[in-house]
Amino acid sequence: EVEMVKAESDVSDGLTLESVRDSLIRQEDSIVFSLIERARFPLNAPTYDPSYFSMPGSYGSLVELVVKQTEAVQAKAGRYENPKEHPFFPDDLPLSQVPPHKYPRVLNPAAVFVNVNKKIWDVYFNKLLPLFVAPGDDGNYASTAARDLECLQVLSRRIHYGKLVAEVKFRDEWKYYEPAIRARDKKTLMDLLTAPAVERAVKKRVAKKARILGQEVKVGDDIDENKGKYKVDPAVVSKFYGDWVIPLTKDVEVQYLLHRLD
Numbered sequence: 266e267v268e269m270v271k272a273e274s275d276v277s278d279g280l281t282l283e284s285v286r287d288s289l290i291r292q293e294d295s296i297v298f299s300l301i302e303r304a305r306f307p308l309n310a311p312t313y314d315p316s317y318f319s320m321p322g323s324y325g326s327l328v329e330l331v332v333k334q335t336e337a338v339q340a341k342a343g344r345y346e347n348p349k350e351h352p353f354f355p356d357d358l359p360l361s362q363v364p365p366h367k368y369p370r371v372l373n374p375a376a377v378f379v380n381v382n383k384k385i386w387d388v389y390f391n392k393l394l395p396l397f398v399a400p401g402d403d404g405n406y407a408s409t410a411a412r413d414l415e416c417l418q419v420l421s422r423r424i425h426y427g428k429l430v431a432e433v434k435f436r437d438e439w440k441y442y443e444p445a446i447r448a449r450d451k452k453t454l455m456d457l458l459t460a461p462a463v464e465r466a467v468k469k470r471v472a473k474k475a476r477i478l479g480q481e482v483k484v485g486d487d488i489d490e491n492k493g494k495y496k497v498d499p500a501v502v503s504k505f506y507g508d509w510v511i512p513l514t515k516d517v518e519v520q521y522l523l524h525r526l527d
């Protein structure tokens with residue numbers, strides 16, 4: 266018996282629905298914490314205004330400069346060799362300068378190009394930011410852009426984790442997925458991969474994390490005294506997850522599955 270179990274785990278790459286879900290839960294901490302860090306600054310509109318500064322190379326806004334240049338450095342350091350990482354500006358990225366790392370081949374390489382970062386960029390700046398930061402301008406534009414970059418990267422990682430979710434679900438139920446993939450039937454794929462109870466739990470948990478991670482901690486203070494004084498609004502985080510983070514993750518899942526048999 267023991268022998269058989271061992272032999273079986275030797276051929277697998279360790280991907281299970283449980284491990285994927287555990288990772289998504291852990292990434293919630295990073296996302297909530299990054300939003301809290303960004304919310305320490307007001308909107309700081311000049312960060313996003315292309316006319317605020319100009320420099321040779323036409324980077325657009327300050328936040329674009331910071332994201333593009335950081336991605337260029339991180340590309341050299343090998344970040345985008347990792348199939349779990351996706352750049353916001355994939356064009357003209359420099360090549361990795363480091364010796365290649367052998368990432369386990371888990372995902373179908375035919376779907377490497379699936380990248381919804383344009384959408385994440387749009388949703389983060391236009392839908393989320395105005396809801397969770399205070400209006401105003403304190404001049405800290407460089408720090409603001411750095412915090413935005415952090416938020417964008419953790420959101421992108423979480424949403425593109427949909428590729429791993431889809432892979433593991435496909436393996437578990439390929440008999441149902443295969444015909445839908447061959448028929449290019451997105452609706453059936455969406456129905457197959459949707460777990461409403463899990464989604465409800467995710468939304469509740471992120472609200473709770475926003476309450477816990479975003480409270481003022483004072484020595485001798487009772488938690489309840491801080492009611493309503495959170496660093497990010499738990500309802501905004503929960504709604505953002507329900508309206509955008511989960512749907513975009515599922516979008517990535519469907520796009521991945523459409524290429525699973527390529």
Ligand SMILES: C=C(O[C@@H]1C=C(C(=O)O)C=C[C@H]1O)C(=O)O
Pocket residue numbers: 286289430458459460461463464467510511512514515
């Ligand atoms: C990630 C999963 O797949 C889907 C996407 C979810 C999400 O983005 O959080 C949650 C449940 C599912 O509808 C999962 O089943 O865990």
